[in-house]
Amino acid sequence: MDADNRIRQEGGTTAREATIDAIIGRRVTGSVLPALLLAACNRHQSALAPFGAEAASTRTLTIVLLVAAVVIAASMTLLMRHAIRTPGERLTHDQGMKLVLWAGGVFPTILLFALLAASLPLMRPAPVSPADLRIKVEGEQFWWRVVTAPGPGQLVSANEVRLPVGRTVAIDLAGGDVIHSFWIPGLAGKMDMIPGRINTLVVRADKPGRYRGVCTEFCGLSHALMAFDVVAMEPAAFDGWMAGQRGASATASAAAPGAALFARYGCGGCHAIRGTDAASAIGPDLSRYGNRATLAAGILPMTTANTAAFIRHPEATKPGVRMPAFDHMPEADAVAIATYLQGLK
Structure with missing residues (x-):
C-alpha cells in the first residue's frame, strides 16, 4: 500500500x-x-x-x-x-x-x-365495445385458423390477420390442440392460447403495412416454422376488403383441371373452399388462397412450385405436420392443383 x-x-x-x-x-x-x-x-x-x-x-x-x-x-x-x-x-x-x-x-x-x-x-386493459371488430385466432399444429367478424357473414382464413388502422380490435385467442402463444411484436405483447379457454387481446394498429407474427410457446417439432402475416390497412381499404371477401365467390377457376384433381385426391376431406363441395374444417381454409403472400404459415413465398412441393411432401417443410404426404401424386397433378389454388382470388 x-x-x-x-x-x-x-x-x-x-x-x-x-x-x-x-x-x-x-x-x-x-x-x-x-x-x-x-x-x-x-x-x-x-x-x-x-x-x-x-x-x-x-x-x-x-x-x-x-x-x-x-x-x-x-x-x-x-x-x-x-x-x-x-x-x-x-x-x-x-x-x-x-x-x-x-x-x-x-x-x-x-x-x-x-x-x-x-x-x-x-x-390497464384497453376497453372494448360491442361495436368493435372481433377476430378469433386458433393455434393449430402448425398453422393459424383466423375468423374475422365471427358470426353470420364471418370470414374464415388461415395464417393471415388483417386489421383496420385506428380502430380497436379484440382478438380472441384459443388453442386447438396444445398450448401456443400469440405474438405480433410490433403490435402488442404476447398472450397464451390454451385449449378450452379464450384469452382476449385488445389491440389498435396505428400504421398501415405488412408485418409478421409468431408463436412463442414450444408446441411441437415445427414450432419455429409457425408464423403468420399481419396486414394493417386503412379503414376504407379494410371495409372494401371485407365487402370483397363476402361478395363474389372464390370459384372463378372451377373449370380448371386442378379443380377436378383437388376433388379426386380427396383434398376436400380436410380443406374448405367456399362455393364448392369442399367444406371441411380440419385443415386451413383455402378460399382465396391466391391472395396470400406466403404459404406453410409464413415460411415459403407463394409460388406454384412451392405449393406443388408442399402438397407432395409437406413434412419436408414442416416436420411433424398433420397433413399427409402425397408422394404418390404425379408432379404434373400437383402443379395443376397448385395452379388451381393460386387462381382462387
Whole structure:
C-alpha cells in the first residue's frame, strides 16, 4: 500500500488501478456492443419498430427502464472506482453508513417506486365495445385458423390477420390442440392460447403495412416454422376488403383441371373452399388462397412450385405436420392443383 501511495503522489497509476480501469472498460464495451447489434433488427417483426399503441407504450417503458439501468450501473461503476482509488482514511464510519443508507436504500426505493407508478397505467386493459371488430385466432399444429367478424357473414382464413388502422380490435385467442402463444411484436405483447379457454387481446394498429407474427410457446417439432402475416390497412381499404371477401365467390377457376384433381385426391376431406363441395374444417381454409403472400404459415413465398412441393411432401417443410404426404401424386397433378389454388382470388 505504501508503494501504491507513493506512485499516486508522483502522478502515476498503480497496477491495481490499471486492472480496475481495464475491467470498467470491458463492462462499457459489453454494454455498447448489444446496443449496436440491436440496430440490425428488422422492422416487420420487431418490438422496437411498433405499429400499434400497446407496442409503442412497451417500447417507451423499455427505453425508460434501459436508461435508468444504464444510469444506475454507470453511477455504481464510477462510485466503485472512486472508492477504490480513494485512501481509506478519507471516509469515516458515520459517513460510510450514511452513504449506504441513501445510496443503497433511500435512492433505489424512490427510483423503483417511480418506475412502478409510471408502468402501472400501461398495464390497464384497453376497453372494448360491442361495436368493435372481433377476430378469433386458433393455434393449430402448425398453422393459424383466423375468423374475422365471427358470426353470420364471418370470414374464415388461415395464417393471415388483417386489421383496420385506428380502430380497436379484440382478438380472441384459443388453442386447438396444445398450448401456443400469440405474438405480433410490433403490435402488442404476447398472450397464451390454451385449449378450452379464450384469452382476449385488445389491440389498435396505428400504421398501415405488412408485418409478421409468431408463436412463442414450444408446441411441437415445427414450432419455429409457425408464423403468420399481419396486414394493417386503412379503414376504407379494410371495409372494401371485407365487402370483397363476402361478395363474389372464390370459384372463378372451377373449370380448371386442378379443380377436378383437388376433388379426386380427396383434398376436400380436410380443406374448405367456399362455393364448392369442399367444406371441411380440419385443415386451413383455402378460399382465396391466391391472395396470400406466403404459404406453410409464413415460411415459403407463394409460388406454384412451392405449393406443388408442399402438397407432395409437406413434412419436408414442416416436420411433424398433420397433413399427409402425397408422394404418390404425379408432379404434373400437383402443379395443376397448385395452379388451381393460386387462381382462387
